[in-house]
Amino acid sequence: MLEKALTGSKKYWAWICLLLAVIAVGFYAYLNQFNNGLGVTGMSRDVSWGLYIAQFTFLVGVAASAVMLVLPYYLHDFKKFGKMVILGEFLAIPAVIMCMLFIVVDLGQPMRIMNVILYPSPRSVMFYDMCVLIGYLCINLVVGWTTLGAERKGTPPPAWVKPIIYLSIPWAVSIHTVTAFLYAGLPGHHLWLSAIMAARFLASAFAAGPAILILLCLIVRQVSKFNPDPEGGAIQSLVKIVRYAMIANVFFFVLELFTAFYSNIPEYSASLRYIFFGLDGHSNLVPFMWTAVFLAFAGILLLVFPQTRKNGKILPFALLAIIIANWIDKGMILIVAGFVPNSFERVVEYTPTLNEILVTLGVYGIGLLLITVLYKVAISVREEKDS
Amino acid sequence: MSINRRQFLRRAGMLTALGFGGAVAFTGFRKKEVAEAAEYSLKQKAVLATRWAMVVDMSKFKTEDDFNRVTEACHRLHNVPDFKNTKDEIKWIWKDDYHHSFAGGHNQYLDEHIVHSPFMVLCNHCENPPCVKACPTQATFKRRDGIVAMDFHRCIGCRFCMAACPFGARSFNFKDPRPFINEVSPEYPTRTAGVVEKCNFCYERLAKGEQPACVEKSNGGLIFGDLDNPNSEVRKIVSTKFTIRRKPELGTQPCVYYLVGGDDHA
Numbered sequence: 001m002l003e004k005a006l007t008g009s010k011k012y013w014a015w016i017c018l019l020l021a022v023i024a025v026g027f028y029a030y031l032n033q034f035n036n037g038l039g040v041t042g043m044s045r046d047v048s049w050g051l052y053i054a055q056f057t058f059l060v061g062v063a064a065s066a067v068m069l070v071l072p073y074y075l076h077d078f079k080k081f082g083k084m085v086i087l088g089e090f091l092a093i094p095a096v097i098m099c100m101l102f103i104v105v106d107l108g109q110p111m112r113i114m115n116v117i118l119y120p121s122p123r124s125v126m127f128y129d130m131c132v133l134i135g136y137l138c139i140n141l142v143v144g145w146t147t148l149g150a151e152r153k154g155t156p157p158p159a160w161v162k163p164i165i166y167l168s169i170p171w172a173v174s175i176h177t178v179t180a181f182l183y184a185g186l187p188g189h190h191l192w193l194s195a196i197m198a199a200r201f202l203a204s205a206f207a208a209g210p211a212i213l214i215l216l217c218l219i220v221r222q223v224s225k226f227n228p229d230p231e232g233g234a235i236q237s238l239v240k241i242v243r244y245a246m247i248a249n250v251f252f253f254v255l256e257l258f259t260a261f262y263s264n265i266p267e268y269s270a271s272l273r274y275i276f277f278g279l280d281g282h283s284n285l286v287p288f289m290w291t292a293v294f295l296a297f298a299g300i301l302l303l304v305f306p307q308t309r310k311n312g313k314i315l316p317f318a319l320l321a322i323i324i325a326n327w328i329d330k331g332m333i334l335i336v337a338g339f340v341p342n343s344f345e346r347v348v349e350y351t352p353t354l355n356e357i358l359v360t361l362g363v364y365g366i367g368l369l370l371i372t373v374l375y376k377v378a379i380s381v382r383e384e385k386d387s
Numbered sequence: 388m389s390i391n392r393r394q395f396l397r398r399a400g401m402l403t404a405l406g407f408g409g410a411v412a413f414t415g416f417r418k419k420e421v422a423e424a425a426e427y428s429l430k431q432k433a434v435l436a437t438r439w440a441m442v443v444d445m446s447k448f449k450t451e452d453d454f455n456r457v458t459e460a461c462h463r464l465h466n467v468p469d470f471k472n473t474k475d476e477i478k479w480i481w482k483d484d485y486h487h488s489f490a491g492g493h494n495q496y497l498d499e500h501i502v503h504s505p506f507m508v509l510c511n512h513c514e515n516p517p518c519v520k521a522c523p524t525q526a527t528f529k530r531r532d533g534i535v536a537m538d539f540h541r542c543i544g545c546r547f548c549m550a551a552c553p554f555g556a557r558s559f560n561f562k563d564p565r566p567f568i569n570e571v572s573p574e575y576p577t578r579t580a581g582v583v584e585k586c587n588f589c590y591e592r593l594a595k596g597e598q599p600a601c602v603e604k605s606n607g608g609l610i611f612g613d614l615d616n617p618n619s620e621v622r623k624i625v626s627t628k629f630t631i632r633r634k635p636e637l638g639t640q641p642c643v644y645y646l647v648g649g650d651d652h653a
Binding site: 037039046048106110119124127183186266343348 | 483580
């Protein structure tokens with residue numbers, strides 16, 4: 001089926017070339033990092049994880065969000081999602097691959113990555129994260145490819161794929177839970193050391209992920225003859241999922257704020273004071289945090305009222321607000337602020353370097369290229385069948 | 388003369404097999420030698436323990452030089468580079484003030500002099516090391532004598548151990564450290580860029596029957612010994628004097644104890 005990605009309009013090829021250019025720039029920046037070490041990034045002894053690990057965290061959520069289509073469609077027989085499920089699975093695959101790439105670009109010795117498999121360490125959460133991510137990638141590749149292949153031939157998907165589809169549901173939850181455990185089990189970082197971390201991760205994932213998916217569906221509608229929501233209502237159902245997940249996400253975050261500030265234990269609130277008000281005169285993240293707060297509430301409000309939620313012009317902006325709020329929260333603040341203040345209660349701030357940003361854009365470029373190719377295949381199969 | 392495809396493949400295969408065999412034979416011999424050599428030194432000179440620990444007697448650290456002497460001895464011996472900036476900084480043992488070393492919980496009326504009094508900090512060689520648990524390749528591991536050690540050749544540089552360590556004891560080689568070493572010490576290997584490192588309680592010196600470099604240079608300020616041995620000096624101090632540890636509430640059981648306000652000890 002991949003051959004379908006090799007034919008396309010001029011616009012399609014222009015888009016592909018643009019992505020390849022972005023990837024090339026990112027790759028060049030990565031070569032610089034590879035040769036000169038992670039010193040070319042803004043990371044330091046005090047903030048030892050930065051933009052890369054934050055993107056990894058955000059994208060695990062995007063990958064997991066496919067379950068918000070798979071679960072209603074396969075478990076509750078919610079037929080309206082029928083045309084969209086494949087788009088969810090084909091979003092999960094590039095998202096997981098981007099996660100893996102962000103881990104690789106973050107390594108000081110990437111050539112030794114196989115050591116994780118050569119010396120498996122079952123006490124390390126990182127080991128389990130590797131297992132669940134590889135598993136999730138395989139599941140989505142198999143499920144996505146076989147269901148689309150069957151559809152192309154006009155046959156129902158083979159029976160053996162059903163159990164794998166059901167397996168993908170708890171597996172999706174597991175990838176984000178394990179990712180939360182990477183942080184939530186570490187002593188000494190009070191921003192992370194919280195039982196609600198995994199729940200918060202899932203809530204934000206089920207808000208941001210489907211929001212991205214809806215935007216992709218709207219784009220698919222614009223650029224192709226394939227309509228992922230032919231009966232109408234599928235997108236609005238997904239919008240409701242986004243809304244409730246985002247409300248849960250904000251609620252969980254407020255729980256964190258209550259515990260930290262009402263208990264009045266200084267260590268518990270130090271990182272939160274840093275992101276909301278600044279600490280010891282350092283306030284790099286403050287404007288971003290308040291932007292996220294504003295966007296989160298604006299997004300929720302726009303999705304609550306039917307007039308705005310069903311307005312085709314407003315909906316994309318509401319979703320964008322939700323996505324950006326979640327990205328700031330997870331893709332920027334959570335990881336970095338976990339290191340502030342440091343183990344010596346000193347504030348050392350982190351600012352990503354240009355090289356680091358270019359590498360990040362390069363990885364996103366690879367992800368977008370994969371999404372484009374996979375979506376092109378799915379769309380072509382559908383268009384072929386419809387005509 | 389020409390050979391056909393089949394002959395070529397057969398000969399190539401035979402040569403390859405021979406090559407592998409040779410390699411196994413060679414490394415086999417080498418491994419045996421190394422094992423024998425290690426055992427020899429262990430029997431002859433090494434100082435052994437089941438729970439190495441350190442007591443920092445703060446009364447012995449009075450001048451700037453008392454601190455610098457110790458740090459310099461360690462950093463020179465272990466080829467710790469000097470990047471001259473805090474971002475890439477690598478440190479194994481260094482001084483920080485009371486207020487930051489023992490973060491949290493001190494009273495607000497504490498005299499400025501005490502708040503800013505310097506303390507010697509290093510890896511705590513915890514009994515329950517979170518860094519060892521976090522490491523996905525077992526590049527950081529706990530030895531039978533309690534020392535939390537590192538294999539620089541296995542470390543993939545994921546820095547999970549740095550996030551896991553609540554004491555900020557670990558440093559990462561953000562750059563190639565070799566150009567920043569003033570004088571290379573032949574006693575300990577230099578590192579490559581992209582790996583984590585930290586204090587190792589000088590296991591390479593213990594194996595030769597020597598005390599850690601910092602202890603040797605501390606004029607009695609650092610006392611090193613086996614906590615499991617009831618007759619050791621460290622055990623006597625820890626049992627009978629008032630000592631404090633960094634962040635004991637986290638349950639990692641740090642093995643570096645600070646003796647404060649007492650100059651005569653067991």
